[in-house]
Amino acid sequence: MKIRILILFFLIPSVTLAQKQVGPEGYKLFWMAVLVVLFVGIKLLSSFIREKKGYKPRRWKSWFKYKKLEVELTKDRLIRPKILTVNIKNTGTSYVDLEAPILIFRKLWSIRKFRLKRVNNREIYPLYLEAGKTHTVTIELSRFFEHDRKLKRFYWGRIVLEDVDGRRFKSKHVSLRKSLYT
Known part of the structure; x- marks a missing residue:
């Protein structure tokens, strides 16, 4: 057979x-x-x-709402800053639910990421930010340098915010010390 x-x-x-x-x-x-x-x-x-x-897949209701954030990262001194200030402004037409921001230290080929879960020992994230409102966070870099001494060698810093829906909002890089490029 x-x-x-x-x-x-x-x-x-x-x-x-x-x-x-x-x-x-x-x-x-x-x-x-x-x-x-x-x-x-x-x-x-x-x-x-x-x-x-x-x-995360987009939902139909999120297509019709305009969500936009302006994330600005400033420093107190030109070289080797001690305090970074993050200004978050919702310029969109609808509210935004923000997860905890991520502080990124960057060298040429190395990256270190830290999630900022607390501000002044208070948990405020996820943060509900209405349209037209502003939120400011001050970050002392000495706490990060105490955690890891090698972070003083990193050249740039950046903040990345993520929405509950999965959208990412990034700030521009801020130079933390002199490098070959800055």
């Missing part, structure tokens, strides 16, 4: 090749190949986006 099925399995392709059928013209094959490549490319792109860290 198995041998008959095996012989039949191998004879079917030879029978189909023996028929004299006219195949499609070259342009039809080209467009079929383009459609297959396009379909595979869209699938690969969508799977890459879904696997990306922090990806």
